[in-house]
Amino acid sequence: MSLLILLPLIGVLSFFLTAGLRLYALRRSLLDIPNIRSSHSVPTPRGGGVAIVVSFSVALVVMYAEAVLSTDAFWALAGAGLFVAGLGFLDDHGHVPARWRLLGHFIAAAWAMACFGGAPAIYFAGVSIGGVVVNLLMLFYLVWLLNLYNFMDGIDGIASIEALSVCFGAALMYWVSDVPGAIAPLLLLAVAVGGFLYWNFPPARIFMGDAGSGFLGITLGVFSLQAAWVQSSLFWGWVILLGVFVVDATVTLVRRMLLGERVYEAHRSHAYQYASRQYGKHLPITIAVTIINLFWLAPLALAVAMGKLDGGVGVLIAYLPLLLIALKFNAGKPEQRV
Numbered sequence: 001m002s003l004l005i006l007l008p009l010i011g012v013l014s015f016f017l018t019a020g021l022r023l024y025a026l027r028r029s030l031l032d033i034p035n036i037r038s039s040h041s042v043p044t045p046r047g048g049g050v051a052i053v054v055s056f057s058v059a060l061v062v063m064y065a066e067a068v069l070s071t072d073a074f075w076a077l078a079g080a081g082l083f084v085a086g087l088g089f090l091d092d093h094g095h096v097p098a099r100w101r102l103l104g105h106f107i108a109a110a111w112a113m114a115c116f117g118g119a120p121a122i123y124f125a126g127v128s129i130g131g132v133v134v135n136l137l138m139l140f141y142l143v144w145l146l147n148l149y150n151f152m153d154g155i156d157g158i159a160s161i162e163a164l165s166v167c168f169g170a171a172l173m174y175w176v177s178d179v180p181g182a183i184a185p186l187l188l189l190a191v192a193v194g195g196f197l198y199w200n201f202p203p204a205r206i207f208m209g210d211a212g213s214g215f216l217g218i219t220l221g222v223f224s225l226q227a228a229w230v231q232s233s234l235f236w237g238w239v240i241l242l243g244v245f246v247v248d249a250t251v252t253l254v255r256r257m258l259l260g261e262r263v264y265e266a267h268r269s270h271a272y273q274y275a276s277r278q279y280g281k282h283l284p285i286t287i288a289v290t291i292i293n294l295f296w297l298a299p300l301a302l303a304v305a306m307g308k309l310d311g312g313v314g315v316l317i318a319y320l321p322l323l324l325i326a327l328k329f330n331a332g333k334p335e336q337r338v
Contacts, residue, residue: 002186009192010059010118014195017051022199022206030093032207038153039273039282044204047092048196049212055192056219059185068184075184076115078223084218085147088210098264100145105214108336109142112222116229123232125312138228142221145242148249149217150210154273155282156202159287162245163193163216165293168221168243172298173305179230189219202283236311237301240318243246244289245296247322248272248331255332278329296321 025045121130121139224238
């Protein structure tokens with residue numbers, strides 16, 4: 001099937017699936033009710049991210065059937081993605097204890113790595129890191145990425161915009177690096193997210209839920225692992241593109257740990273959450289994330305992919321202003337309530 005035909009089909013499928021999920025959630029009263037840890041003020045249907053999961057899974061099957069996607073990539077993406085999505089779905093509709101969710105996340109990450117035969121040697125500032133060390137680092141990287149994606153899905157549109165920005169940025173990296181075969185899966189994920197984003201754009205009419213956010217986190221992680229096998233600089237390009245989410249979530253987690261807080265409890269002390277309260281709306285923050293991704297992170301990722309900038313140096317340059325922004329907006333600082 002031509003990509004020009006498949007792209008709109010997946011986008012339309014995601015759009016109507018989200019609409020159906022929204023009606024289902026309204027009829028079953030599956031609503032996210034605002035509480036003191038919420039960033040929204042109106043009861044809103046949840047679980048719309050399932051539309052992304054289903055739509056992209058259909059695209060994966062089509063790409064695999066037509067030999068656009070390799071066997072290892074198909075099983076890594078489908079196996080890890082659907083497992084994490086299923087775990088998130090159960091948590092969305094009930095409660096899965098944190099320790100079991102985390103165990104499931106490690107299983108999914110290990111599955112993805114096994115499909116690719118582990119992780120390749122990664123070059124950082126000219127030094128090669130390989131063997132057991134890089135495999136352990138990659139395992140924790142994948143688990144952290146899928147979890148932080150869940151943490152960062154806290155205001156309207158932000159998780160969808162991040163996925164779109166990262167997909168398009170990575171597609172450009174592959175284009176300039178002459179790896180065109182890796183572009184199609186990214187575009188198909190982007191249109192699957194785009195169909196959902198129509199309903200999730202501020203003010204959101206449905207939320208993504210853990211099934212969708214976890215699926216996006218592990219899927220983007222698997223894409224970056226695949227990129228590492230192609231070229232180490234492409235992996236660092238992925239790390240740069242994911243910078244907004246990585247820095248905010250990591251700074252918040254570290255600060256809360258240092259303050260002795262229970263890091264597994266729900267909170268709203270991420271920098272983006274403080275910023276949304278300061279500006280009184282979600283839209284300015286979602287737009288700001290888009291601008292940072294497109295005009296700061298994407299150019300740096302492209303420079304690394306083209307060999308004009310060392311990967312490790314590129315990450316440091318990309319992350320420094322993001323760190324300052326996170327600290328400016330009090331990432332991880334306990335919220336002072338009146």
